[in-house]
Amino acid sequence: MALIVQKYGGTSVGTIDRIRNVAARMKRTRDEGNQVLAVVSAMSGVTDNLIKMAKEISENPSERELDVLLATGEQQSIALVSMALQELGVDSASITGRQAGIMTTGSHTRGRILNMDPTLMQRFLDEGKSLVVAGFQGVTPDGMIHTLGRGGSDLTAIAVAAALKADVCQILTDVDGVYTCDPRIVKNARKLPEISYDEMLEMASSGSKVMQSRSVEFAKKFGVVFEVRSSLNDNPGTLVLEEHPNMENVVIRGVSIERSQARVTITGIPDEPGMSGRILGALGDAEINLDMIVSNIAHDGFARHSFTMHSSDLGKAQAALKPVLADLAPTAKIETEAGIAKLSAVGIGMRSHSGVAATMFKALGDADINIGMISTSEIKIAVTVEEPRIEDAARAVHDAFGLDKVPA
Ligand code: ADP
Ligand code: ASP
Ligand code: MG
Secondary structure, X not given: OOEEEEEEOOHHHOOHHHHHHHHHHHHXXXXXXXXXXXXXXOOOOHHHHHHHHHHHHOOOOOHHHHHHHHHHHHHHHHHHHHHHHHHOOOOEEEEOOXXXXXXXXXXXXXXXXXXXXXXXXXXXXXXXXXXXXXXXXXXXXXXXXXXXXXXXXXXXXXXXHHHOOOOEEEEEEOOOOOEOOOOOOOOOOOEOOEEEHHHHHHHHHOOOOOOOHHHHHHHHHHOOOEEEEEOOOOOOOEEEEOOOHHHHHOOOOEEEEEEEEEEEEXXXXXXXOOHHHHXXXXXXXXXXXXXXXXXXXXXXXXXXXXXXXXXXXXXXXXXHHHHHHHHHOOOOEEEEEEEEEEEEEEOHHHHOOOOHHHHHHHHHHHOOOOOOOEEEEOOEXXXXXXXXXXXXXXXXXXXXOOOOOOOO
């Protein structure tokens, strides 16, 4: 008998009817002769609503208490799915993160999986039960509840599939696969039959929220092949797996966008050793995640550093930089810009094809879209543009690379 792990996201369990649909789909999988285990998210909107309530009580709620609160969303949905299964005559049990043996480390609200003890899940499976496991939650070795970062049920599913050596891992969601760009933004985006872990990871970490990026990293590390597909139909989905030689024929696999970005530029920094370390150190200590970093020397001989970050971190970044700059360089000035967005083009074929940046920049120029900062990695080119133009930018670059067409 094969063990099939299925993950159902918030929209897929968003109403009582959808919960019944999940139970029916699990029953069908079981009736086909498999063991089935579902990892389930909170019903859509529930996690956001819990955060909103916490923020009404405190501007800066304790992260420990936030974890206790947020973990309740998934606890509701697992019990409801299990009840729906039992109504269909399926022997089932709901299981929290702790009961699933998901041991975490790191900080509250962004716990990392340390190890897994699947003993209880295995026992229930051996007893013939179908299981419904709470996504997004784990427990520290000293018993504190952790959540795994937004979208973290994806990570739970991959980790459970790895721990139980599942035969199949399916991420069932409200789209029927991974597309060349978010199909809500680019109407002629095309569903990809397959994508490599590295490409999926770059797309996820540059705004394609169809998968949580940490879950893709985990899948690559443990070699978990998974398929993204719809919870509402049986269309074939997208396989996410280790790259193979044929994949390099395609130059750009997909395009991602990320909104609500901000830029900080510091000018007038003396061009001396140690300056960048002090400046970045201050931002790191304030727990600000920087994305693009560009530095150069201006004609006046002073250095100039620009960083991008999520716009919600802008105030914190300014507060963290002021004292360091006052100490380091009285000549330093901070400039900020909010209202920008990032566009990334991703593909492992970039390693062996040239002219990719030129095609992308020309497409943006032809669409009269101004490029702000540019950054590149081996398989990604990213640019910032004014936020109101980001969707036009995505469509222009998608067209320029002909991503709507099946590659020859
Ligand atoms: P779930 O609640 O099932 O976890 P998410 O909302 O997290 O679902 O992810 C699914 C959404 O991801 C889709 O509705 C789609 O709008 C968005 N998305 C962004 N980029 C892509 C992409 N490249 N391919 C498919 N979906 C994408
Ligand atoms: N419920 C959590 C969130 O909304 C986890 C998830 O849905 O994957 O982020
Ligand atoms: Mg998700």
